[in-house]
Amino acid sequence: MLFNSIEFLVLLVISFAAYWSVGGSRIHYQNLILLAASYIFYGWWNPEFLFLIMFSTLLDFSLGIAIFKTDNISRKKFLLAISLFFNLGLLAYFKYANFFIESFYDAFSLNYASSKFSAINIILPVGISFYTFQTMGYAIDIYRGHIKPEKNLLSFCAYISFFPQLVAGPIERASRFLPQFSSQRQFSYQTAVAGMQQILWGFFKKMVIADNSAVIVGQVFDNYQQMNSMSLIVGILLFTIQIYCDFSAYSDIAIGTAKLFGFDLMTNFRYPFFSRSIGEVWNRWHISLSTWFRDYVFIPLGGSRNGKWRTLSNVFIVFLISGLWHGAAWTFVFWGLVNAILMAPGILISSTREKIKEEQARLPGYRDLHKIIGVFLLFAFTFLFFRSQSMAQSFYFLQSIYGNWDFALPNLISRRDLGKITVMVLIMIIVEWKGRSSDLALNFILSERSRALRWTCYSILIFLIGMYMYTNESTFIYFQF
16 A cells, blocks of 8 residues: 555544544554554555565564573574574565576576576565564564563564554664553644644655656666766756655655654654765665664674774675665665765775764755765766666666767657756755754744744645646555565
């Protein structure tokens, strides 16, 4: 079920009414309503995959209790290994089986098409990369002694399958999010208004900017062999805008929806396009995943404790894994590699690292614009590999950009559509720059005392959503991961 669908709106209204009608003190019934809504939400795509998320939930619920109860270190490690084996095993099968088989045949120049393996058609369960990491993190934290296991199965099931963030995050830690399912929730008008505000901003970014950008991006990447340098550059820049607006919109809608039910999800994006270095970008982009990799991969590998070159190698490992997490293709792996290379100077040069820390401690200002623009262009370049269907397409892009300097847009790209998107992007940038001191850009509007001004801003956003939205429901990019 998509956020931008009538079915979701109906589910949200019904579950919201039922949830608060039972009263904030009756946590058990509220969690039951949330679980039912979550399973309806997830099962809307394919009911069969409900058994998969139920299996992962019951597995880690049981193993978490068992890990906590035993004092034998070897047995703790064995139980944790079971959790990692099944979770990573399911992820590897559904997401990477075909990728590894194809890569094997390509490596040995074998005829994959005539092989019996070509008949494999594995459907990727939506959200498996997200809830798998969430359940694994829960088991690892119990093993480390950071948290105690949840003994209420209903609370744990609701935590794993919580529908606002089930499919594309944020990836919540049990230490932060799980206790909220055992705490009393009371309806707050102010919190609900903030939630609706965040949902509105998410719909604007998704339905006005991301979906309209996708049309031009698709034209460029589907016809890249006919495009000149200017068109290819426009395609890369617009895809960077598209993926940010698409993914951060999902996070905004998820966080806003959670607020309607009295829950607090972590901030997943903090204005990454206002960063002054690549390192700062990754502190602001998909925060729940980058911090997950930091705590469960980077630090266990040694983090930054063993010198600059060891730190650099750990960063490369993390980014390569992160690339593979995003998709079963060499383009994603290469995308991770390029980002690791761009991170290298800040790691190797101590003065640069200190400067990054100093910059991150303060808000970006107008004096930082040259850095912001430069970092954005550099970051956008990496998304060429992210969007390309193959490495050959990526390198053809690069060759064409440097070999076909023509600044005229072809007829395939509508100048009117491009102008419309440019205006919408400028509106977004102005709003986010104005509200960059807050986790939500629209907070500066909410703080205005003038009700007329607030509702004027809301009305403009609603008008733009109604005017420029596509009638067809469009999925979110990160559903494929």
